[in-house]
Amino acid sequence: MKPADVGIAVMVAVIWGLAFVASRIALDELPPELMTALRFGIAAVPCLLLPRPGQVSWPLLIGISLTLFLGQFLAQSIAIAHGMPVGLTSVIVQSQALFTIGFAAMLFGELPSRLQTVGIAIAAIGLLMICGTVGYDFSVAAFAILMISPISFAIGNLLLRPAQGARMFDLFAWLCLCAAIPLFGLSLLTLGAKPMWQALSHLSPAGIVSMLFVGTVSTSIAYWLWGRLLRDYPAAQVVPFALLVPFVGSAASSIVFGERFGPLRLAGMLTVIAGIAVMLLSKRPKALPKVA
Numbered sequence: 001m002k003p004a005d006v007g008i009a010v011m012v013a014v015i016w017g018l019a020f021v022a023s024r025i026a027l028d029e030l031p032p033e034l035m036t037a038l039r040f041g042i043a044a045v046p047c048l049l050l051p052r053p054g055q056v057s058w059p060l061l062i063g064i065s066l067t068l069f070l071g072q073f074l075a076q077s078i079a080i081a082h083g084m085p086v087g088l089t090s091v092i093v094q095s096q097a098l099f100t101i102g103f104a105a106m107l108f109g110e111l112p113s114r115l116q117t118v119g120i121a122i123a124a125i126g127l128l129m130i131c132g133t134v135g136y137d138f139s140v141a142a143f144a145i146l147m148i149s150p151i152s153f154a155i156g157n158l159l160l161r162p163a164q165g166a167r168m169f170d171l172f173a174w175l176c177l178c179a180a181i182p183l184f185g186l187s188l189l190t191l192g193a194k195p196m197w198q199a200l201s202h203l204s205p206a207g208i209v210s211m212l213f214v215g216t217v218s219t220s221i222a223y224w225l226w227g228r229l230l231r232d233y234p235a236a237q238v239v240p241f242a243l244l245v246p247f248v249g250s251a252a253s254s255i256v257f258g259e260r261f262g263p264l265r266l267a268g269m270l271t272v273i274a275g276i277a278v279m280l281l282s283k284r285p286k287a288l289p290k291v292a
Helices: 004-029 034-045 058-081 086-093 096-108 112-133 140-159 168-191 193-201 205-232 236-259 263-281
Strands: none
Touching: 004 034, 004 058, 004 086, 004 168, 004 236, 004 263, 034 058, 034 168, 034 193, 034 205, 058 086, 058 140, 058 168, 086 112, 086 140, 086 236, 096 112, 096 140, 112 236, 112 263, 168 193, 168 205, 205 236, 205 263
């Protein structure tokens, strides 16, 4: 990857890590369905000025939106609202890197190299070490809901492939619109119009700033940049950068919410960093030979 693109990938990871903390602040004041709907409603505002990417069909547009956005972030919001710690959530969600590389190998023949496979294994061990330090401060149901997030994220990453050639900012604005409409409908159905209005009208300044950060910087800008990287490079080269997100999210959670990390969690973080280094220093993945 070009040095400039490496810098962009790291910046996106930092933004996404901080977004977990901002989401937790917003969820203190908003139900998860409404918070997620508002996130994409804000990010969909550019649709007022941007045309729908003509080369991306409606079924593909909706498919990407339902996985990369609606499925991923609704699962996150519900899990956090039901007690999942922010630091742990940021770790579990970024396991999408492993799912993405696995799905890319199965569907596109984009096999990781041996060294990349070693790096993936090291990073996975580190993630398991981190998860093993959490204890019993979350329910099995919340954990099961959260696991929907990385799987949806991985599928959405790969569904972006047929959208090559589309302007990424236009595409992601319309993806946000496709997610916001059903989410507002779900919020209206589960909450009702009056509670929705009361929740929105009583947002604190901290809640407003958090929603603006999540909707504009984390969703519109960061996902636009991430989409450009996935368009220009193989998934196995791009997705390892997302493994930096748990460190940013965990550090920010420690500062804001007082989350503490023991020796095992710190060892896990160092293990994940080692895995990322191995993946980044390895050669590009090879594709399976075509069969006549």
